[in-house]
Amino acid sequence: MHRATAGRVQGDGMSTAGELEVVAARVRAHADRVRTVALVVGRLETTSWRGTAAALFRSRVEDRRRAVARLAGEVDAVAADLQVLAATVRGLT
Amino acid sequence: MTTSPIIVTGGRFGLGARLDELDAAAALLAREAAALAEESARLLALAVHPALLGAEAAATVAAVEHGALGDLARIVGLVADVEQGLVRVAGPGGGIAESGSLLALAGAVGGAVAAYRAAEAGASAAVRTGQAQVDLAVGAALPVLTAVALLAPDGRSGASDWLDEAVREQPWLVDAAVGGADELLRSVTTGGAGLALATTWVVAGRPWPADAEGALALARALAARGGYLGESGRPPDVALEPARTVTAPRGVADLARDEVDLGRDDDPGRLAVVHVRHADGSSAWVVELPGTQTWAPMAGDNPFDATTDVLAMLRLHGDVTAAAGTALDEAMRRAGRQGADDPVLLVGHSQGGIIAAQLAADPEFTRTHNVTHVVTMGSPVARMPLPSGIRVLSLEHDVDPVPRLDGRPNPDTASWTTVTRDVADLVPAATAAHDCRLYTATAELVDRSAAAGTDPSLADWAASAAPFLGAGAGAEVTAVHVRRSGKQAPAY
Numbered sequence: 103m104h105r106a107t108a109g110r111v112q113g114d115g116m117s118t119a120g121e122l123e124v125v126a127a128r129v130r131a132h133a134d135r136v137r138t139v140a141l142v143v144g145r146l147e148t149t150s151w152r153g154t155a156a157a158l159f160r161s162r163v164e165d166r167r168r169a170v171a172r173l174a175g176e177v178d179a180v181a182a183d184l185q186v187l188a189a190t191v192r193g194l195t
Numbered sequence: 196m197t198t199s200p201i202i203v204t205g206g207r208f209g210l211g212a213r214l215d216e217l218d219a220a221a222a223l224l225a226r227e228a229a230a231l232a233e234e235s236a237r238l239l240a241l242a243v244h245p246a247l248l249g250a251e252a253a254a255t256v257a258a259v260e261h262g263a264l265g266d267l268a269r270i271v272g273l274v275a276d277v278e279q280g281l282v283r284v285a286g287p288g289g290g291i292a293e294s295g296s297l298l299a300l301a302g303a304v305g306g307a308v309a310a311y312r313a314a315e316a317g318a319s320a321a322v323r324t325g326q327a328q329v330d331l332a333v334g335a336a337l338p339v340l341t342a343v344a345l346l347a348p349d350g351r352s353g354a355s356d357w358l359d360e361a362v363r364e365q366p367w368l369v370d371a372a373v374g375g376a377d378e379l380l381r382s383v384t385t386g387g388a389g390l391a392l393a394t395t396w397v398v399a400g401r402p403w404p405a406d407a408e409g410a411l412a413l414a415r416a417l418a419a420r421g422g423y424l425g426e427s428g429r430p431p432d433v434a435l436e437p438a439r440t441v442t443a444p445r446g447v448a449d450l451a452r453d454e455v456d457l458g459r460d461d462d463p464g465r466l467a468v469v470h471v472r473h474a475d476g477s478s479a480w481v482v483e484l485p486g487t488q489t490w491a492p493m494a495g496d497n498p499f500d501a502t503t504d505v506l507a508m509l510r511l512h513g514d515v516t517a518a519a520g521t522a523l524d525e526a527m528r529r530a531g532r533q534g535a536d537d538p539v540l541l542v543g544h545s546q547g548g549i550i551a552a553q554l555a556a557d558p559e560f561t562r563t564h565n566v567t568h569v570v571t572m573g574s575p576v577a578r579m580p581l582p583s584g585i586r587v588l589s590l591e592h593d594v595d596p597v598p599r600l601d602g603r604p605n606p607d608t609a610s611w612t613t614v615t616r617d618v619a620d621l622v623p624a625a626t627a628a629h630d631c632r633l634y635t636a637t638a639e640l641v642d643r644s645a646a647a648g649t650d651p652s653l654a655d656w657a658a659s660a661a662p663f664l665g666a667g668a669g670a671e672v673t674a675v676h677v678r679r680s681g682k683q684a685p686a687y
Contacts, residue, residue: 118244125234129290132227132234136297139220139304159304163224166300169293170231173284177238180280187273190266 206652548574
């Protein structure tokens, strides 16, 4: 019984870790798309009086991009923890 | 540091396009915020996944059975790490919070775009409010000033010289005169000038016009009663010469040189169709339309005249638009390219530019011709409703009164690039600024800027026009003679 349960934990754990990696990749893609917004805002900086406000927005967009990219890294870290957990459970059985 | 002799507005990298891009960027941020919220919900669901919740219990049983309590402690710690990690990345301090931040930023960017637009519109409105008063005064005063100039006994040739110099010094006078017409018409309407209304209604059978365009339509209706500014309605005579091999146009300046040739006094009444052949078997077509060649108010045999000017400004079809379509179709048929959907560039100086824009704005014409580009030189085309899919390049000299006759600047959009050049120091009078040879010199500046990448909008336009202006292509030109049917040249 416990062997079956541990096997499920190991199997589900690995697939869940894989799912988390996919989520991390998607979050990383969000960060890349936010980067395109920073580029668009940056183009306005070349135009006279509009430049000051645009620079401010670009800075805010860059902050968000970094935050989302950091989030992707954290999801990856959780996925790695989950893989270790699954492997440890497997080692017990 | 040297300043560029040309000023570029609009195009793919103009302000209008950038604000459109920013609008799209705000929408993208909002979509990313929503997507991130969905990812966070998935992560939270994983935190309560049965396998994860069962891991600790299963590990306890296994550890006791195998006497591996150290592993048990490690597993419990790992389970806690994973659960906390999932809550951290998905919860209030992670994805959910970031989703909220992105949404707030989307709102801020969208608000900034609205503020930019409002600022532009506010500035324009402020200028318009002040300008309306100036326009009204100038619009009312110009006829009087013109009359005084005509009567002035100073030995000069009269009003035309006086106005010509005045407009070179103060080109805004043209804007004010056009705007003044609008203001005058509005003020008469709101002022209840019953006599004017009754007169136009009785004489022309039409309501009082609301703006300069309406006034032009009314003027044409009145002129038509005297046999002026009208065409017979019969198709024009369109005669194509055999095509002859030429060097393919390599830039806007080559198109301008062709326009100079079409404007020659010794061979009037022509347009030209250029077939650009590429090594891969593809083709592109350039239709070149000349400027006004006769100012006679009675329609004569040469259709490039004042009658066509008025028709084109009112976006009414006439002999020249009919001839352009006929000439292009026949040239394509002779080349075996009928129905090939080849791209078409329409170019013209002065009236030719108005006709080019008129054809490009005509759904009937574009349904059967794949018009992708328009080039105008010294043409008042700002009011033409050109589709956004057509790339327009407009060259305008700041003291040239002709492109100002529409009374407004060209739209600042991604598809419409306008090049303005200050030529006040190069010409003795405003009408000289309209000379097609001067526009050729401006076109050379445009080509140089595009080649050097000095202005991204110009470079982008030139890249898009490569099928027509690219190096290494072969070309044939067909000269097309156009005459009005059954018309004799008037004795002016």
